[in-house]
Amino acid sequence: MDLRDASNYSTVKKNISKGFTLIEVLLVIAILAILAAIVIIAINPAKQLGEAQDAQRRNDVRAILDAVHQYSIDNSGLYPEGITTYGSDCINEAADICQYGAGCIDGVSLDVLAENGLYLTEMPNDPSGATDTITGYKIMINSGERIEVCAPNTQGEEPIVVAR
Numbered sequence: 001m002d003l004r005d006a007s008n009y010s011t012v013k014k015n016i017s018k019g020f021t022l023i024e025v026l027l028v029i030a031i032l033a034i035l036a037a038i039v040i041i042a043i044n045p046a047k048q049l050g051e052a053q054d055a056q057r058r059n060d061v062r063a064i065l066d067a068v069h070q071y072s073i074d075n076s077g078l079y080p081e082g083i084t085t086y087g088s089d090c091i092n093e094a095a096d097i098c099q100y101g102a103g104c105i106d107g108v109s110l111d112v113l114a115e116n117g118l119y120l121t122e123m124p125n126d127p128s129g130a131t132d133t134i135t136g137y138k139i140m141i142n143s144g145e146r147i148e149v150c151a152p153n154t155q156g157e158e159p160i161v162v163a164r
Contacts, residue, residue: 050155053127057151060124061137061162064097064110065149067119068139069164071112079147082108085140090150090161094140097149099123102133110139129153 072079082104087093098104100114100123113119126136129152142148142163151160 054154054156054160056127057137057154057160058162060126061149061151061160063120063124064113064137064139065147065162065164067113068110068147068149070119079141080108080110080112082110083139083141083147086143087140088143090138090140090142090148091152091159094138094148094150097123097135097137097139099125099130099133099135104133107134108139126151126153 068079068083082095085093085095085108096107098107098109098111100111102109110123114121114123123135124137129136136153137149137151139147139149146163148161148163150162154160
């Protein structure tokens with residue numbers, strides 16, 4: 001074998017060994033796909049979004065309840081007009097809270113709470129259950145003469161109910 005042939009052979013071998021084979025590339029892609037699937041399952045974006053919306057609902061019902069309570073303190077113990085529903089189950093028996101300025105027909109208008117930003121800067125809305133006229137929240141006076149505000153459209157198993 002002559003030296004020229006040996007040098008050509010090593011040059012050819014160097015050119016062939018550069019880069020990745022198709023199998024190596026496919027194997028790396030498959031590993032990355034498996035890792036991405038595991039991360040997405042672990043993070044579970046739908047569950048995270050649902051928990052964030054439920055946290056917003058908890059804040060909203062507390063804000064409404066605090067505003068009604070403050071209104072009651074400022075008005076000699078009277079509740080805003082229209083809160084007359086009595087019952088024991090906020091989800092099924094309570095009246096819907098209407099949007100601010102929506103012209104409430106079948107619910108309770110709490111516009112007095114949002115007027116001039118005195119008790120609420122704006123009427124809170126359920127992140128996924130609000131309509132043009134209904135906020136997605138409900139309010140009632142329970143059998144113990146306490147105000148209950150609830151959010152029936154939760155992502156969790158239990159509705160959110162607060163009372164004072």
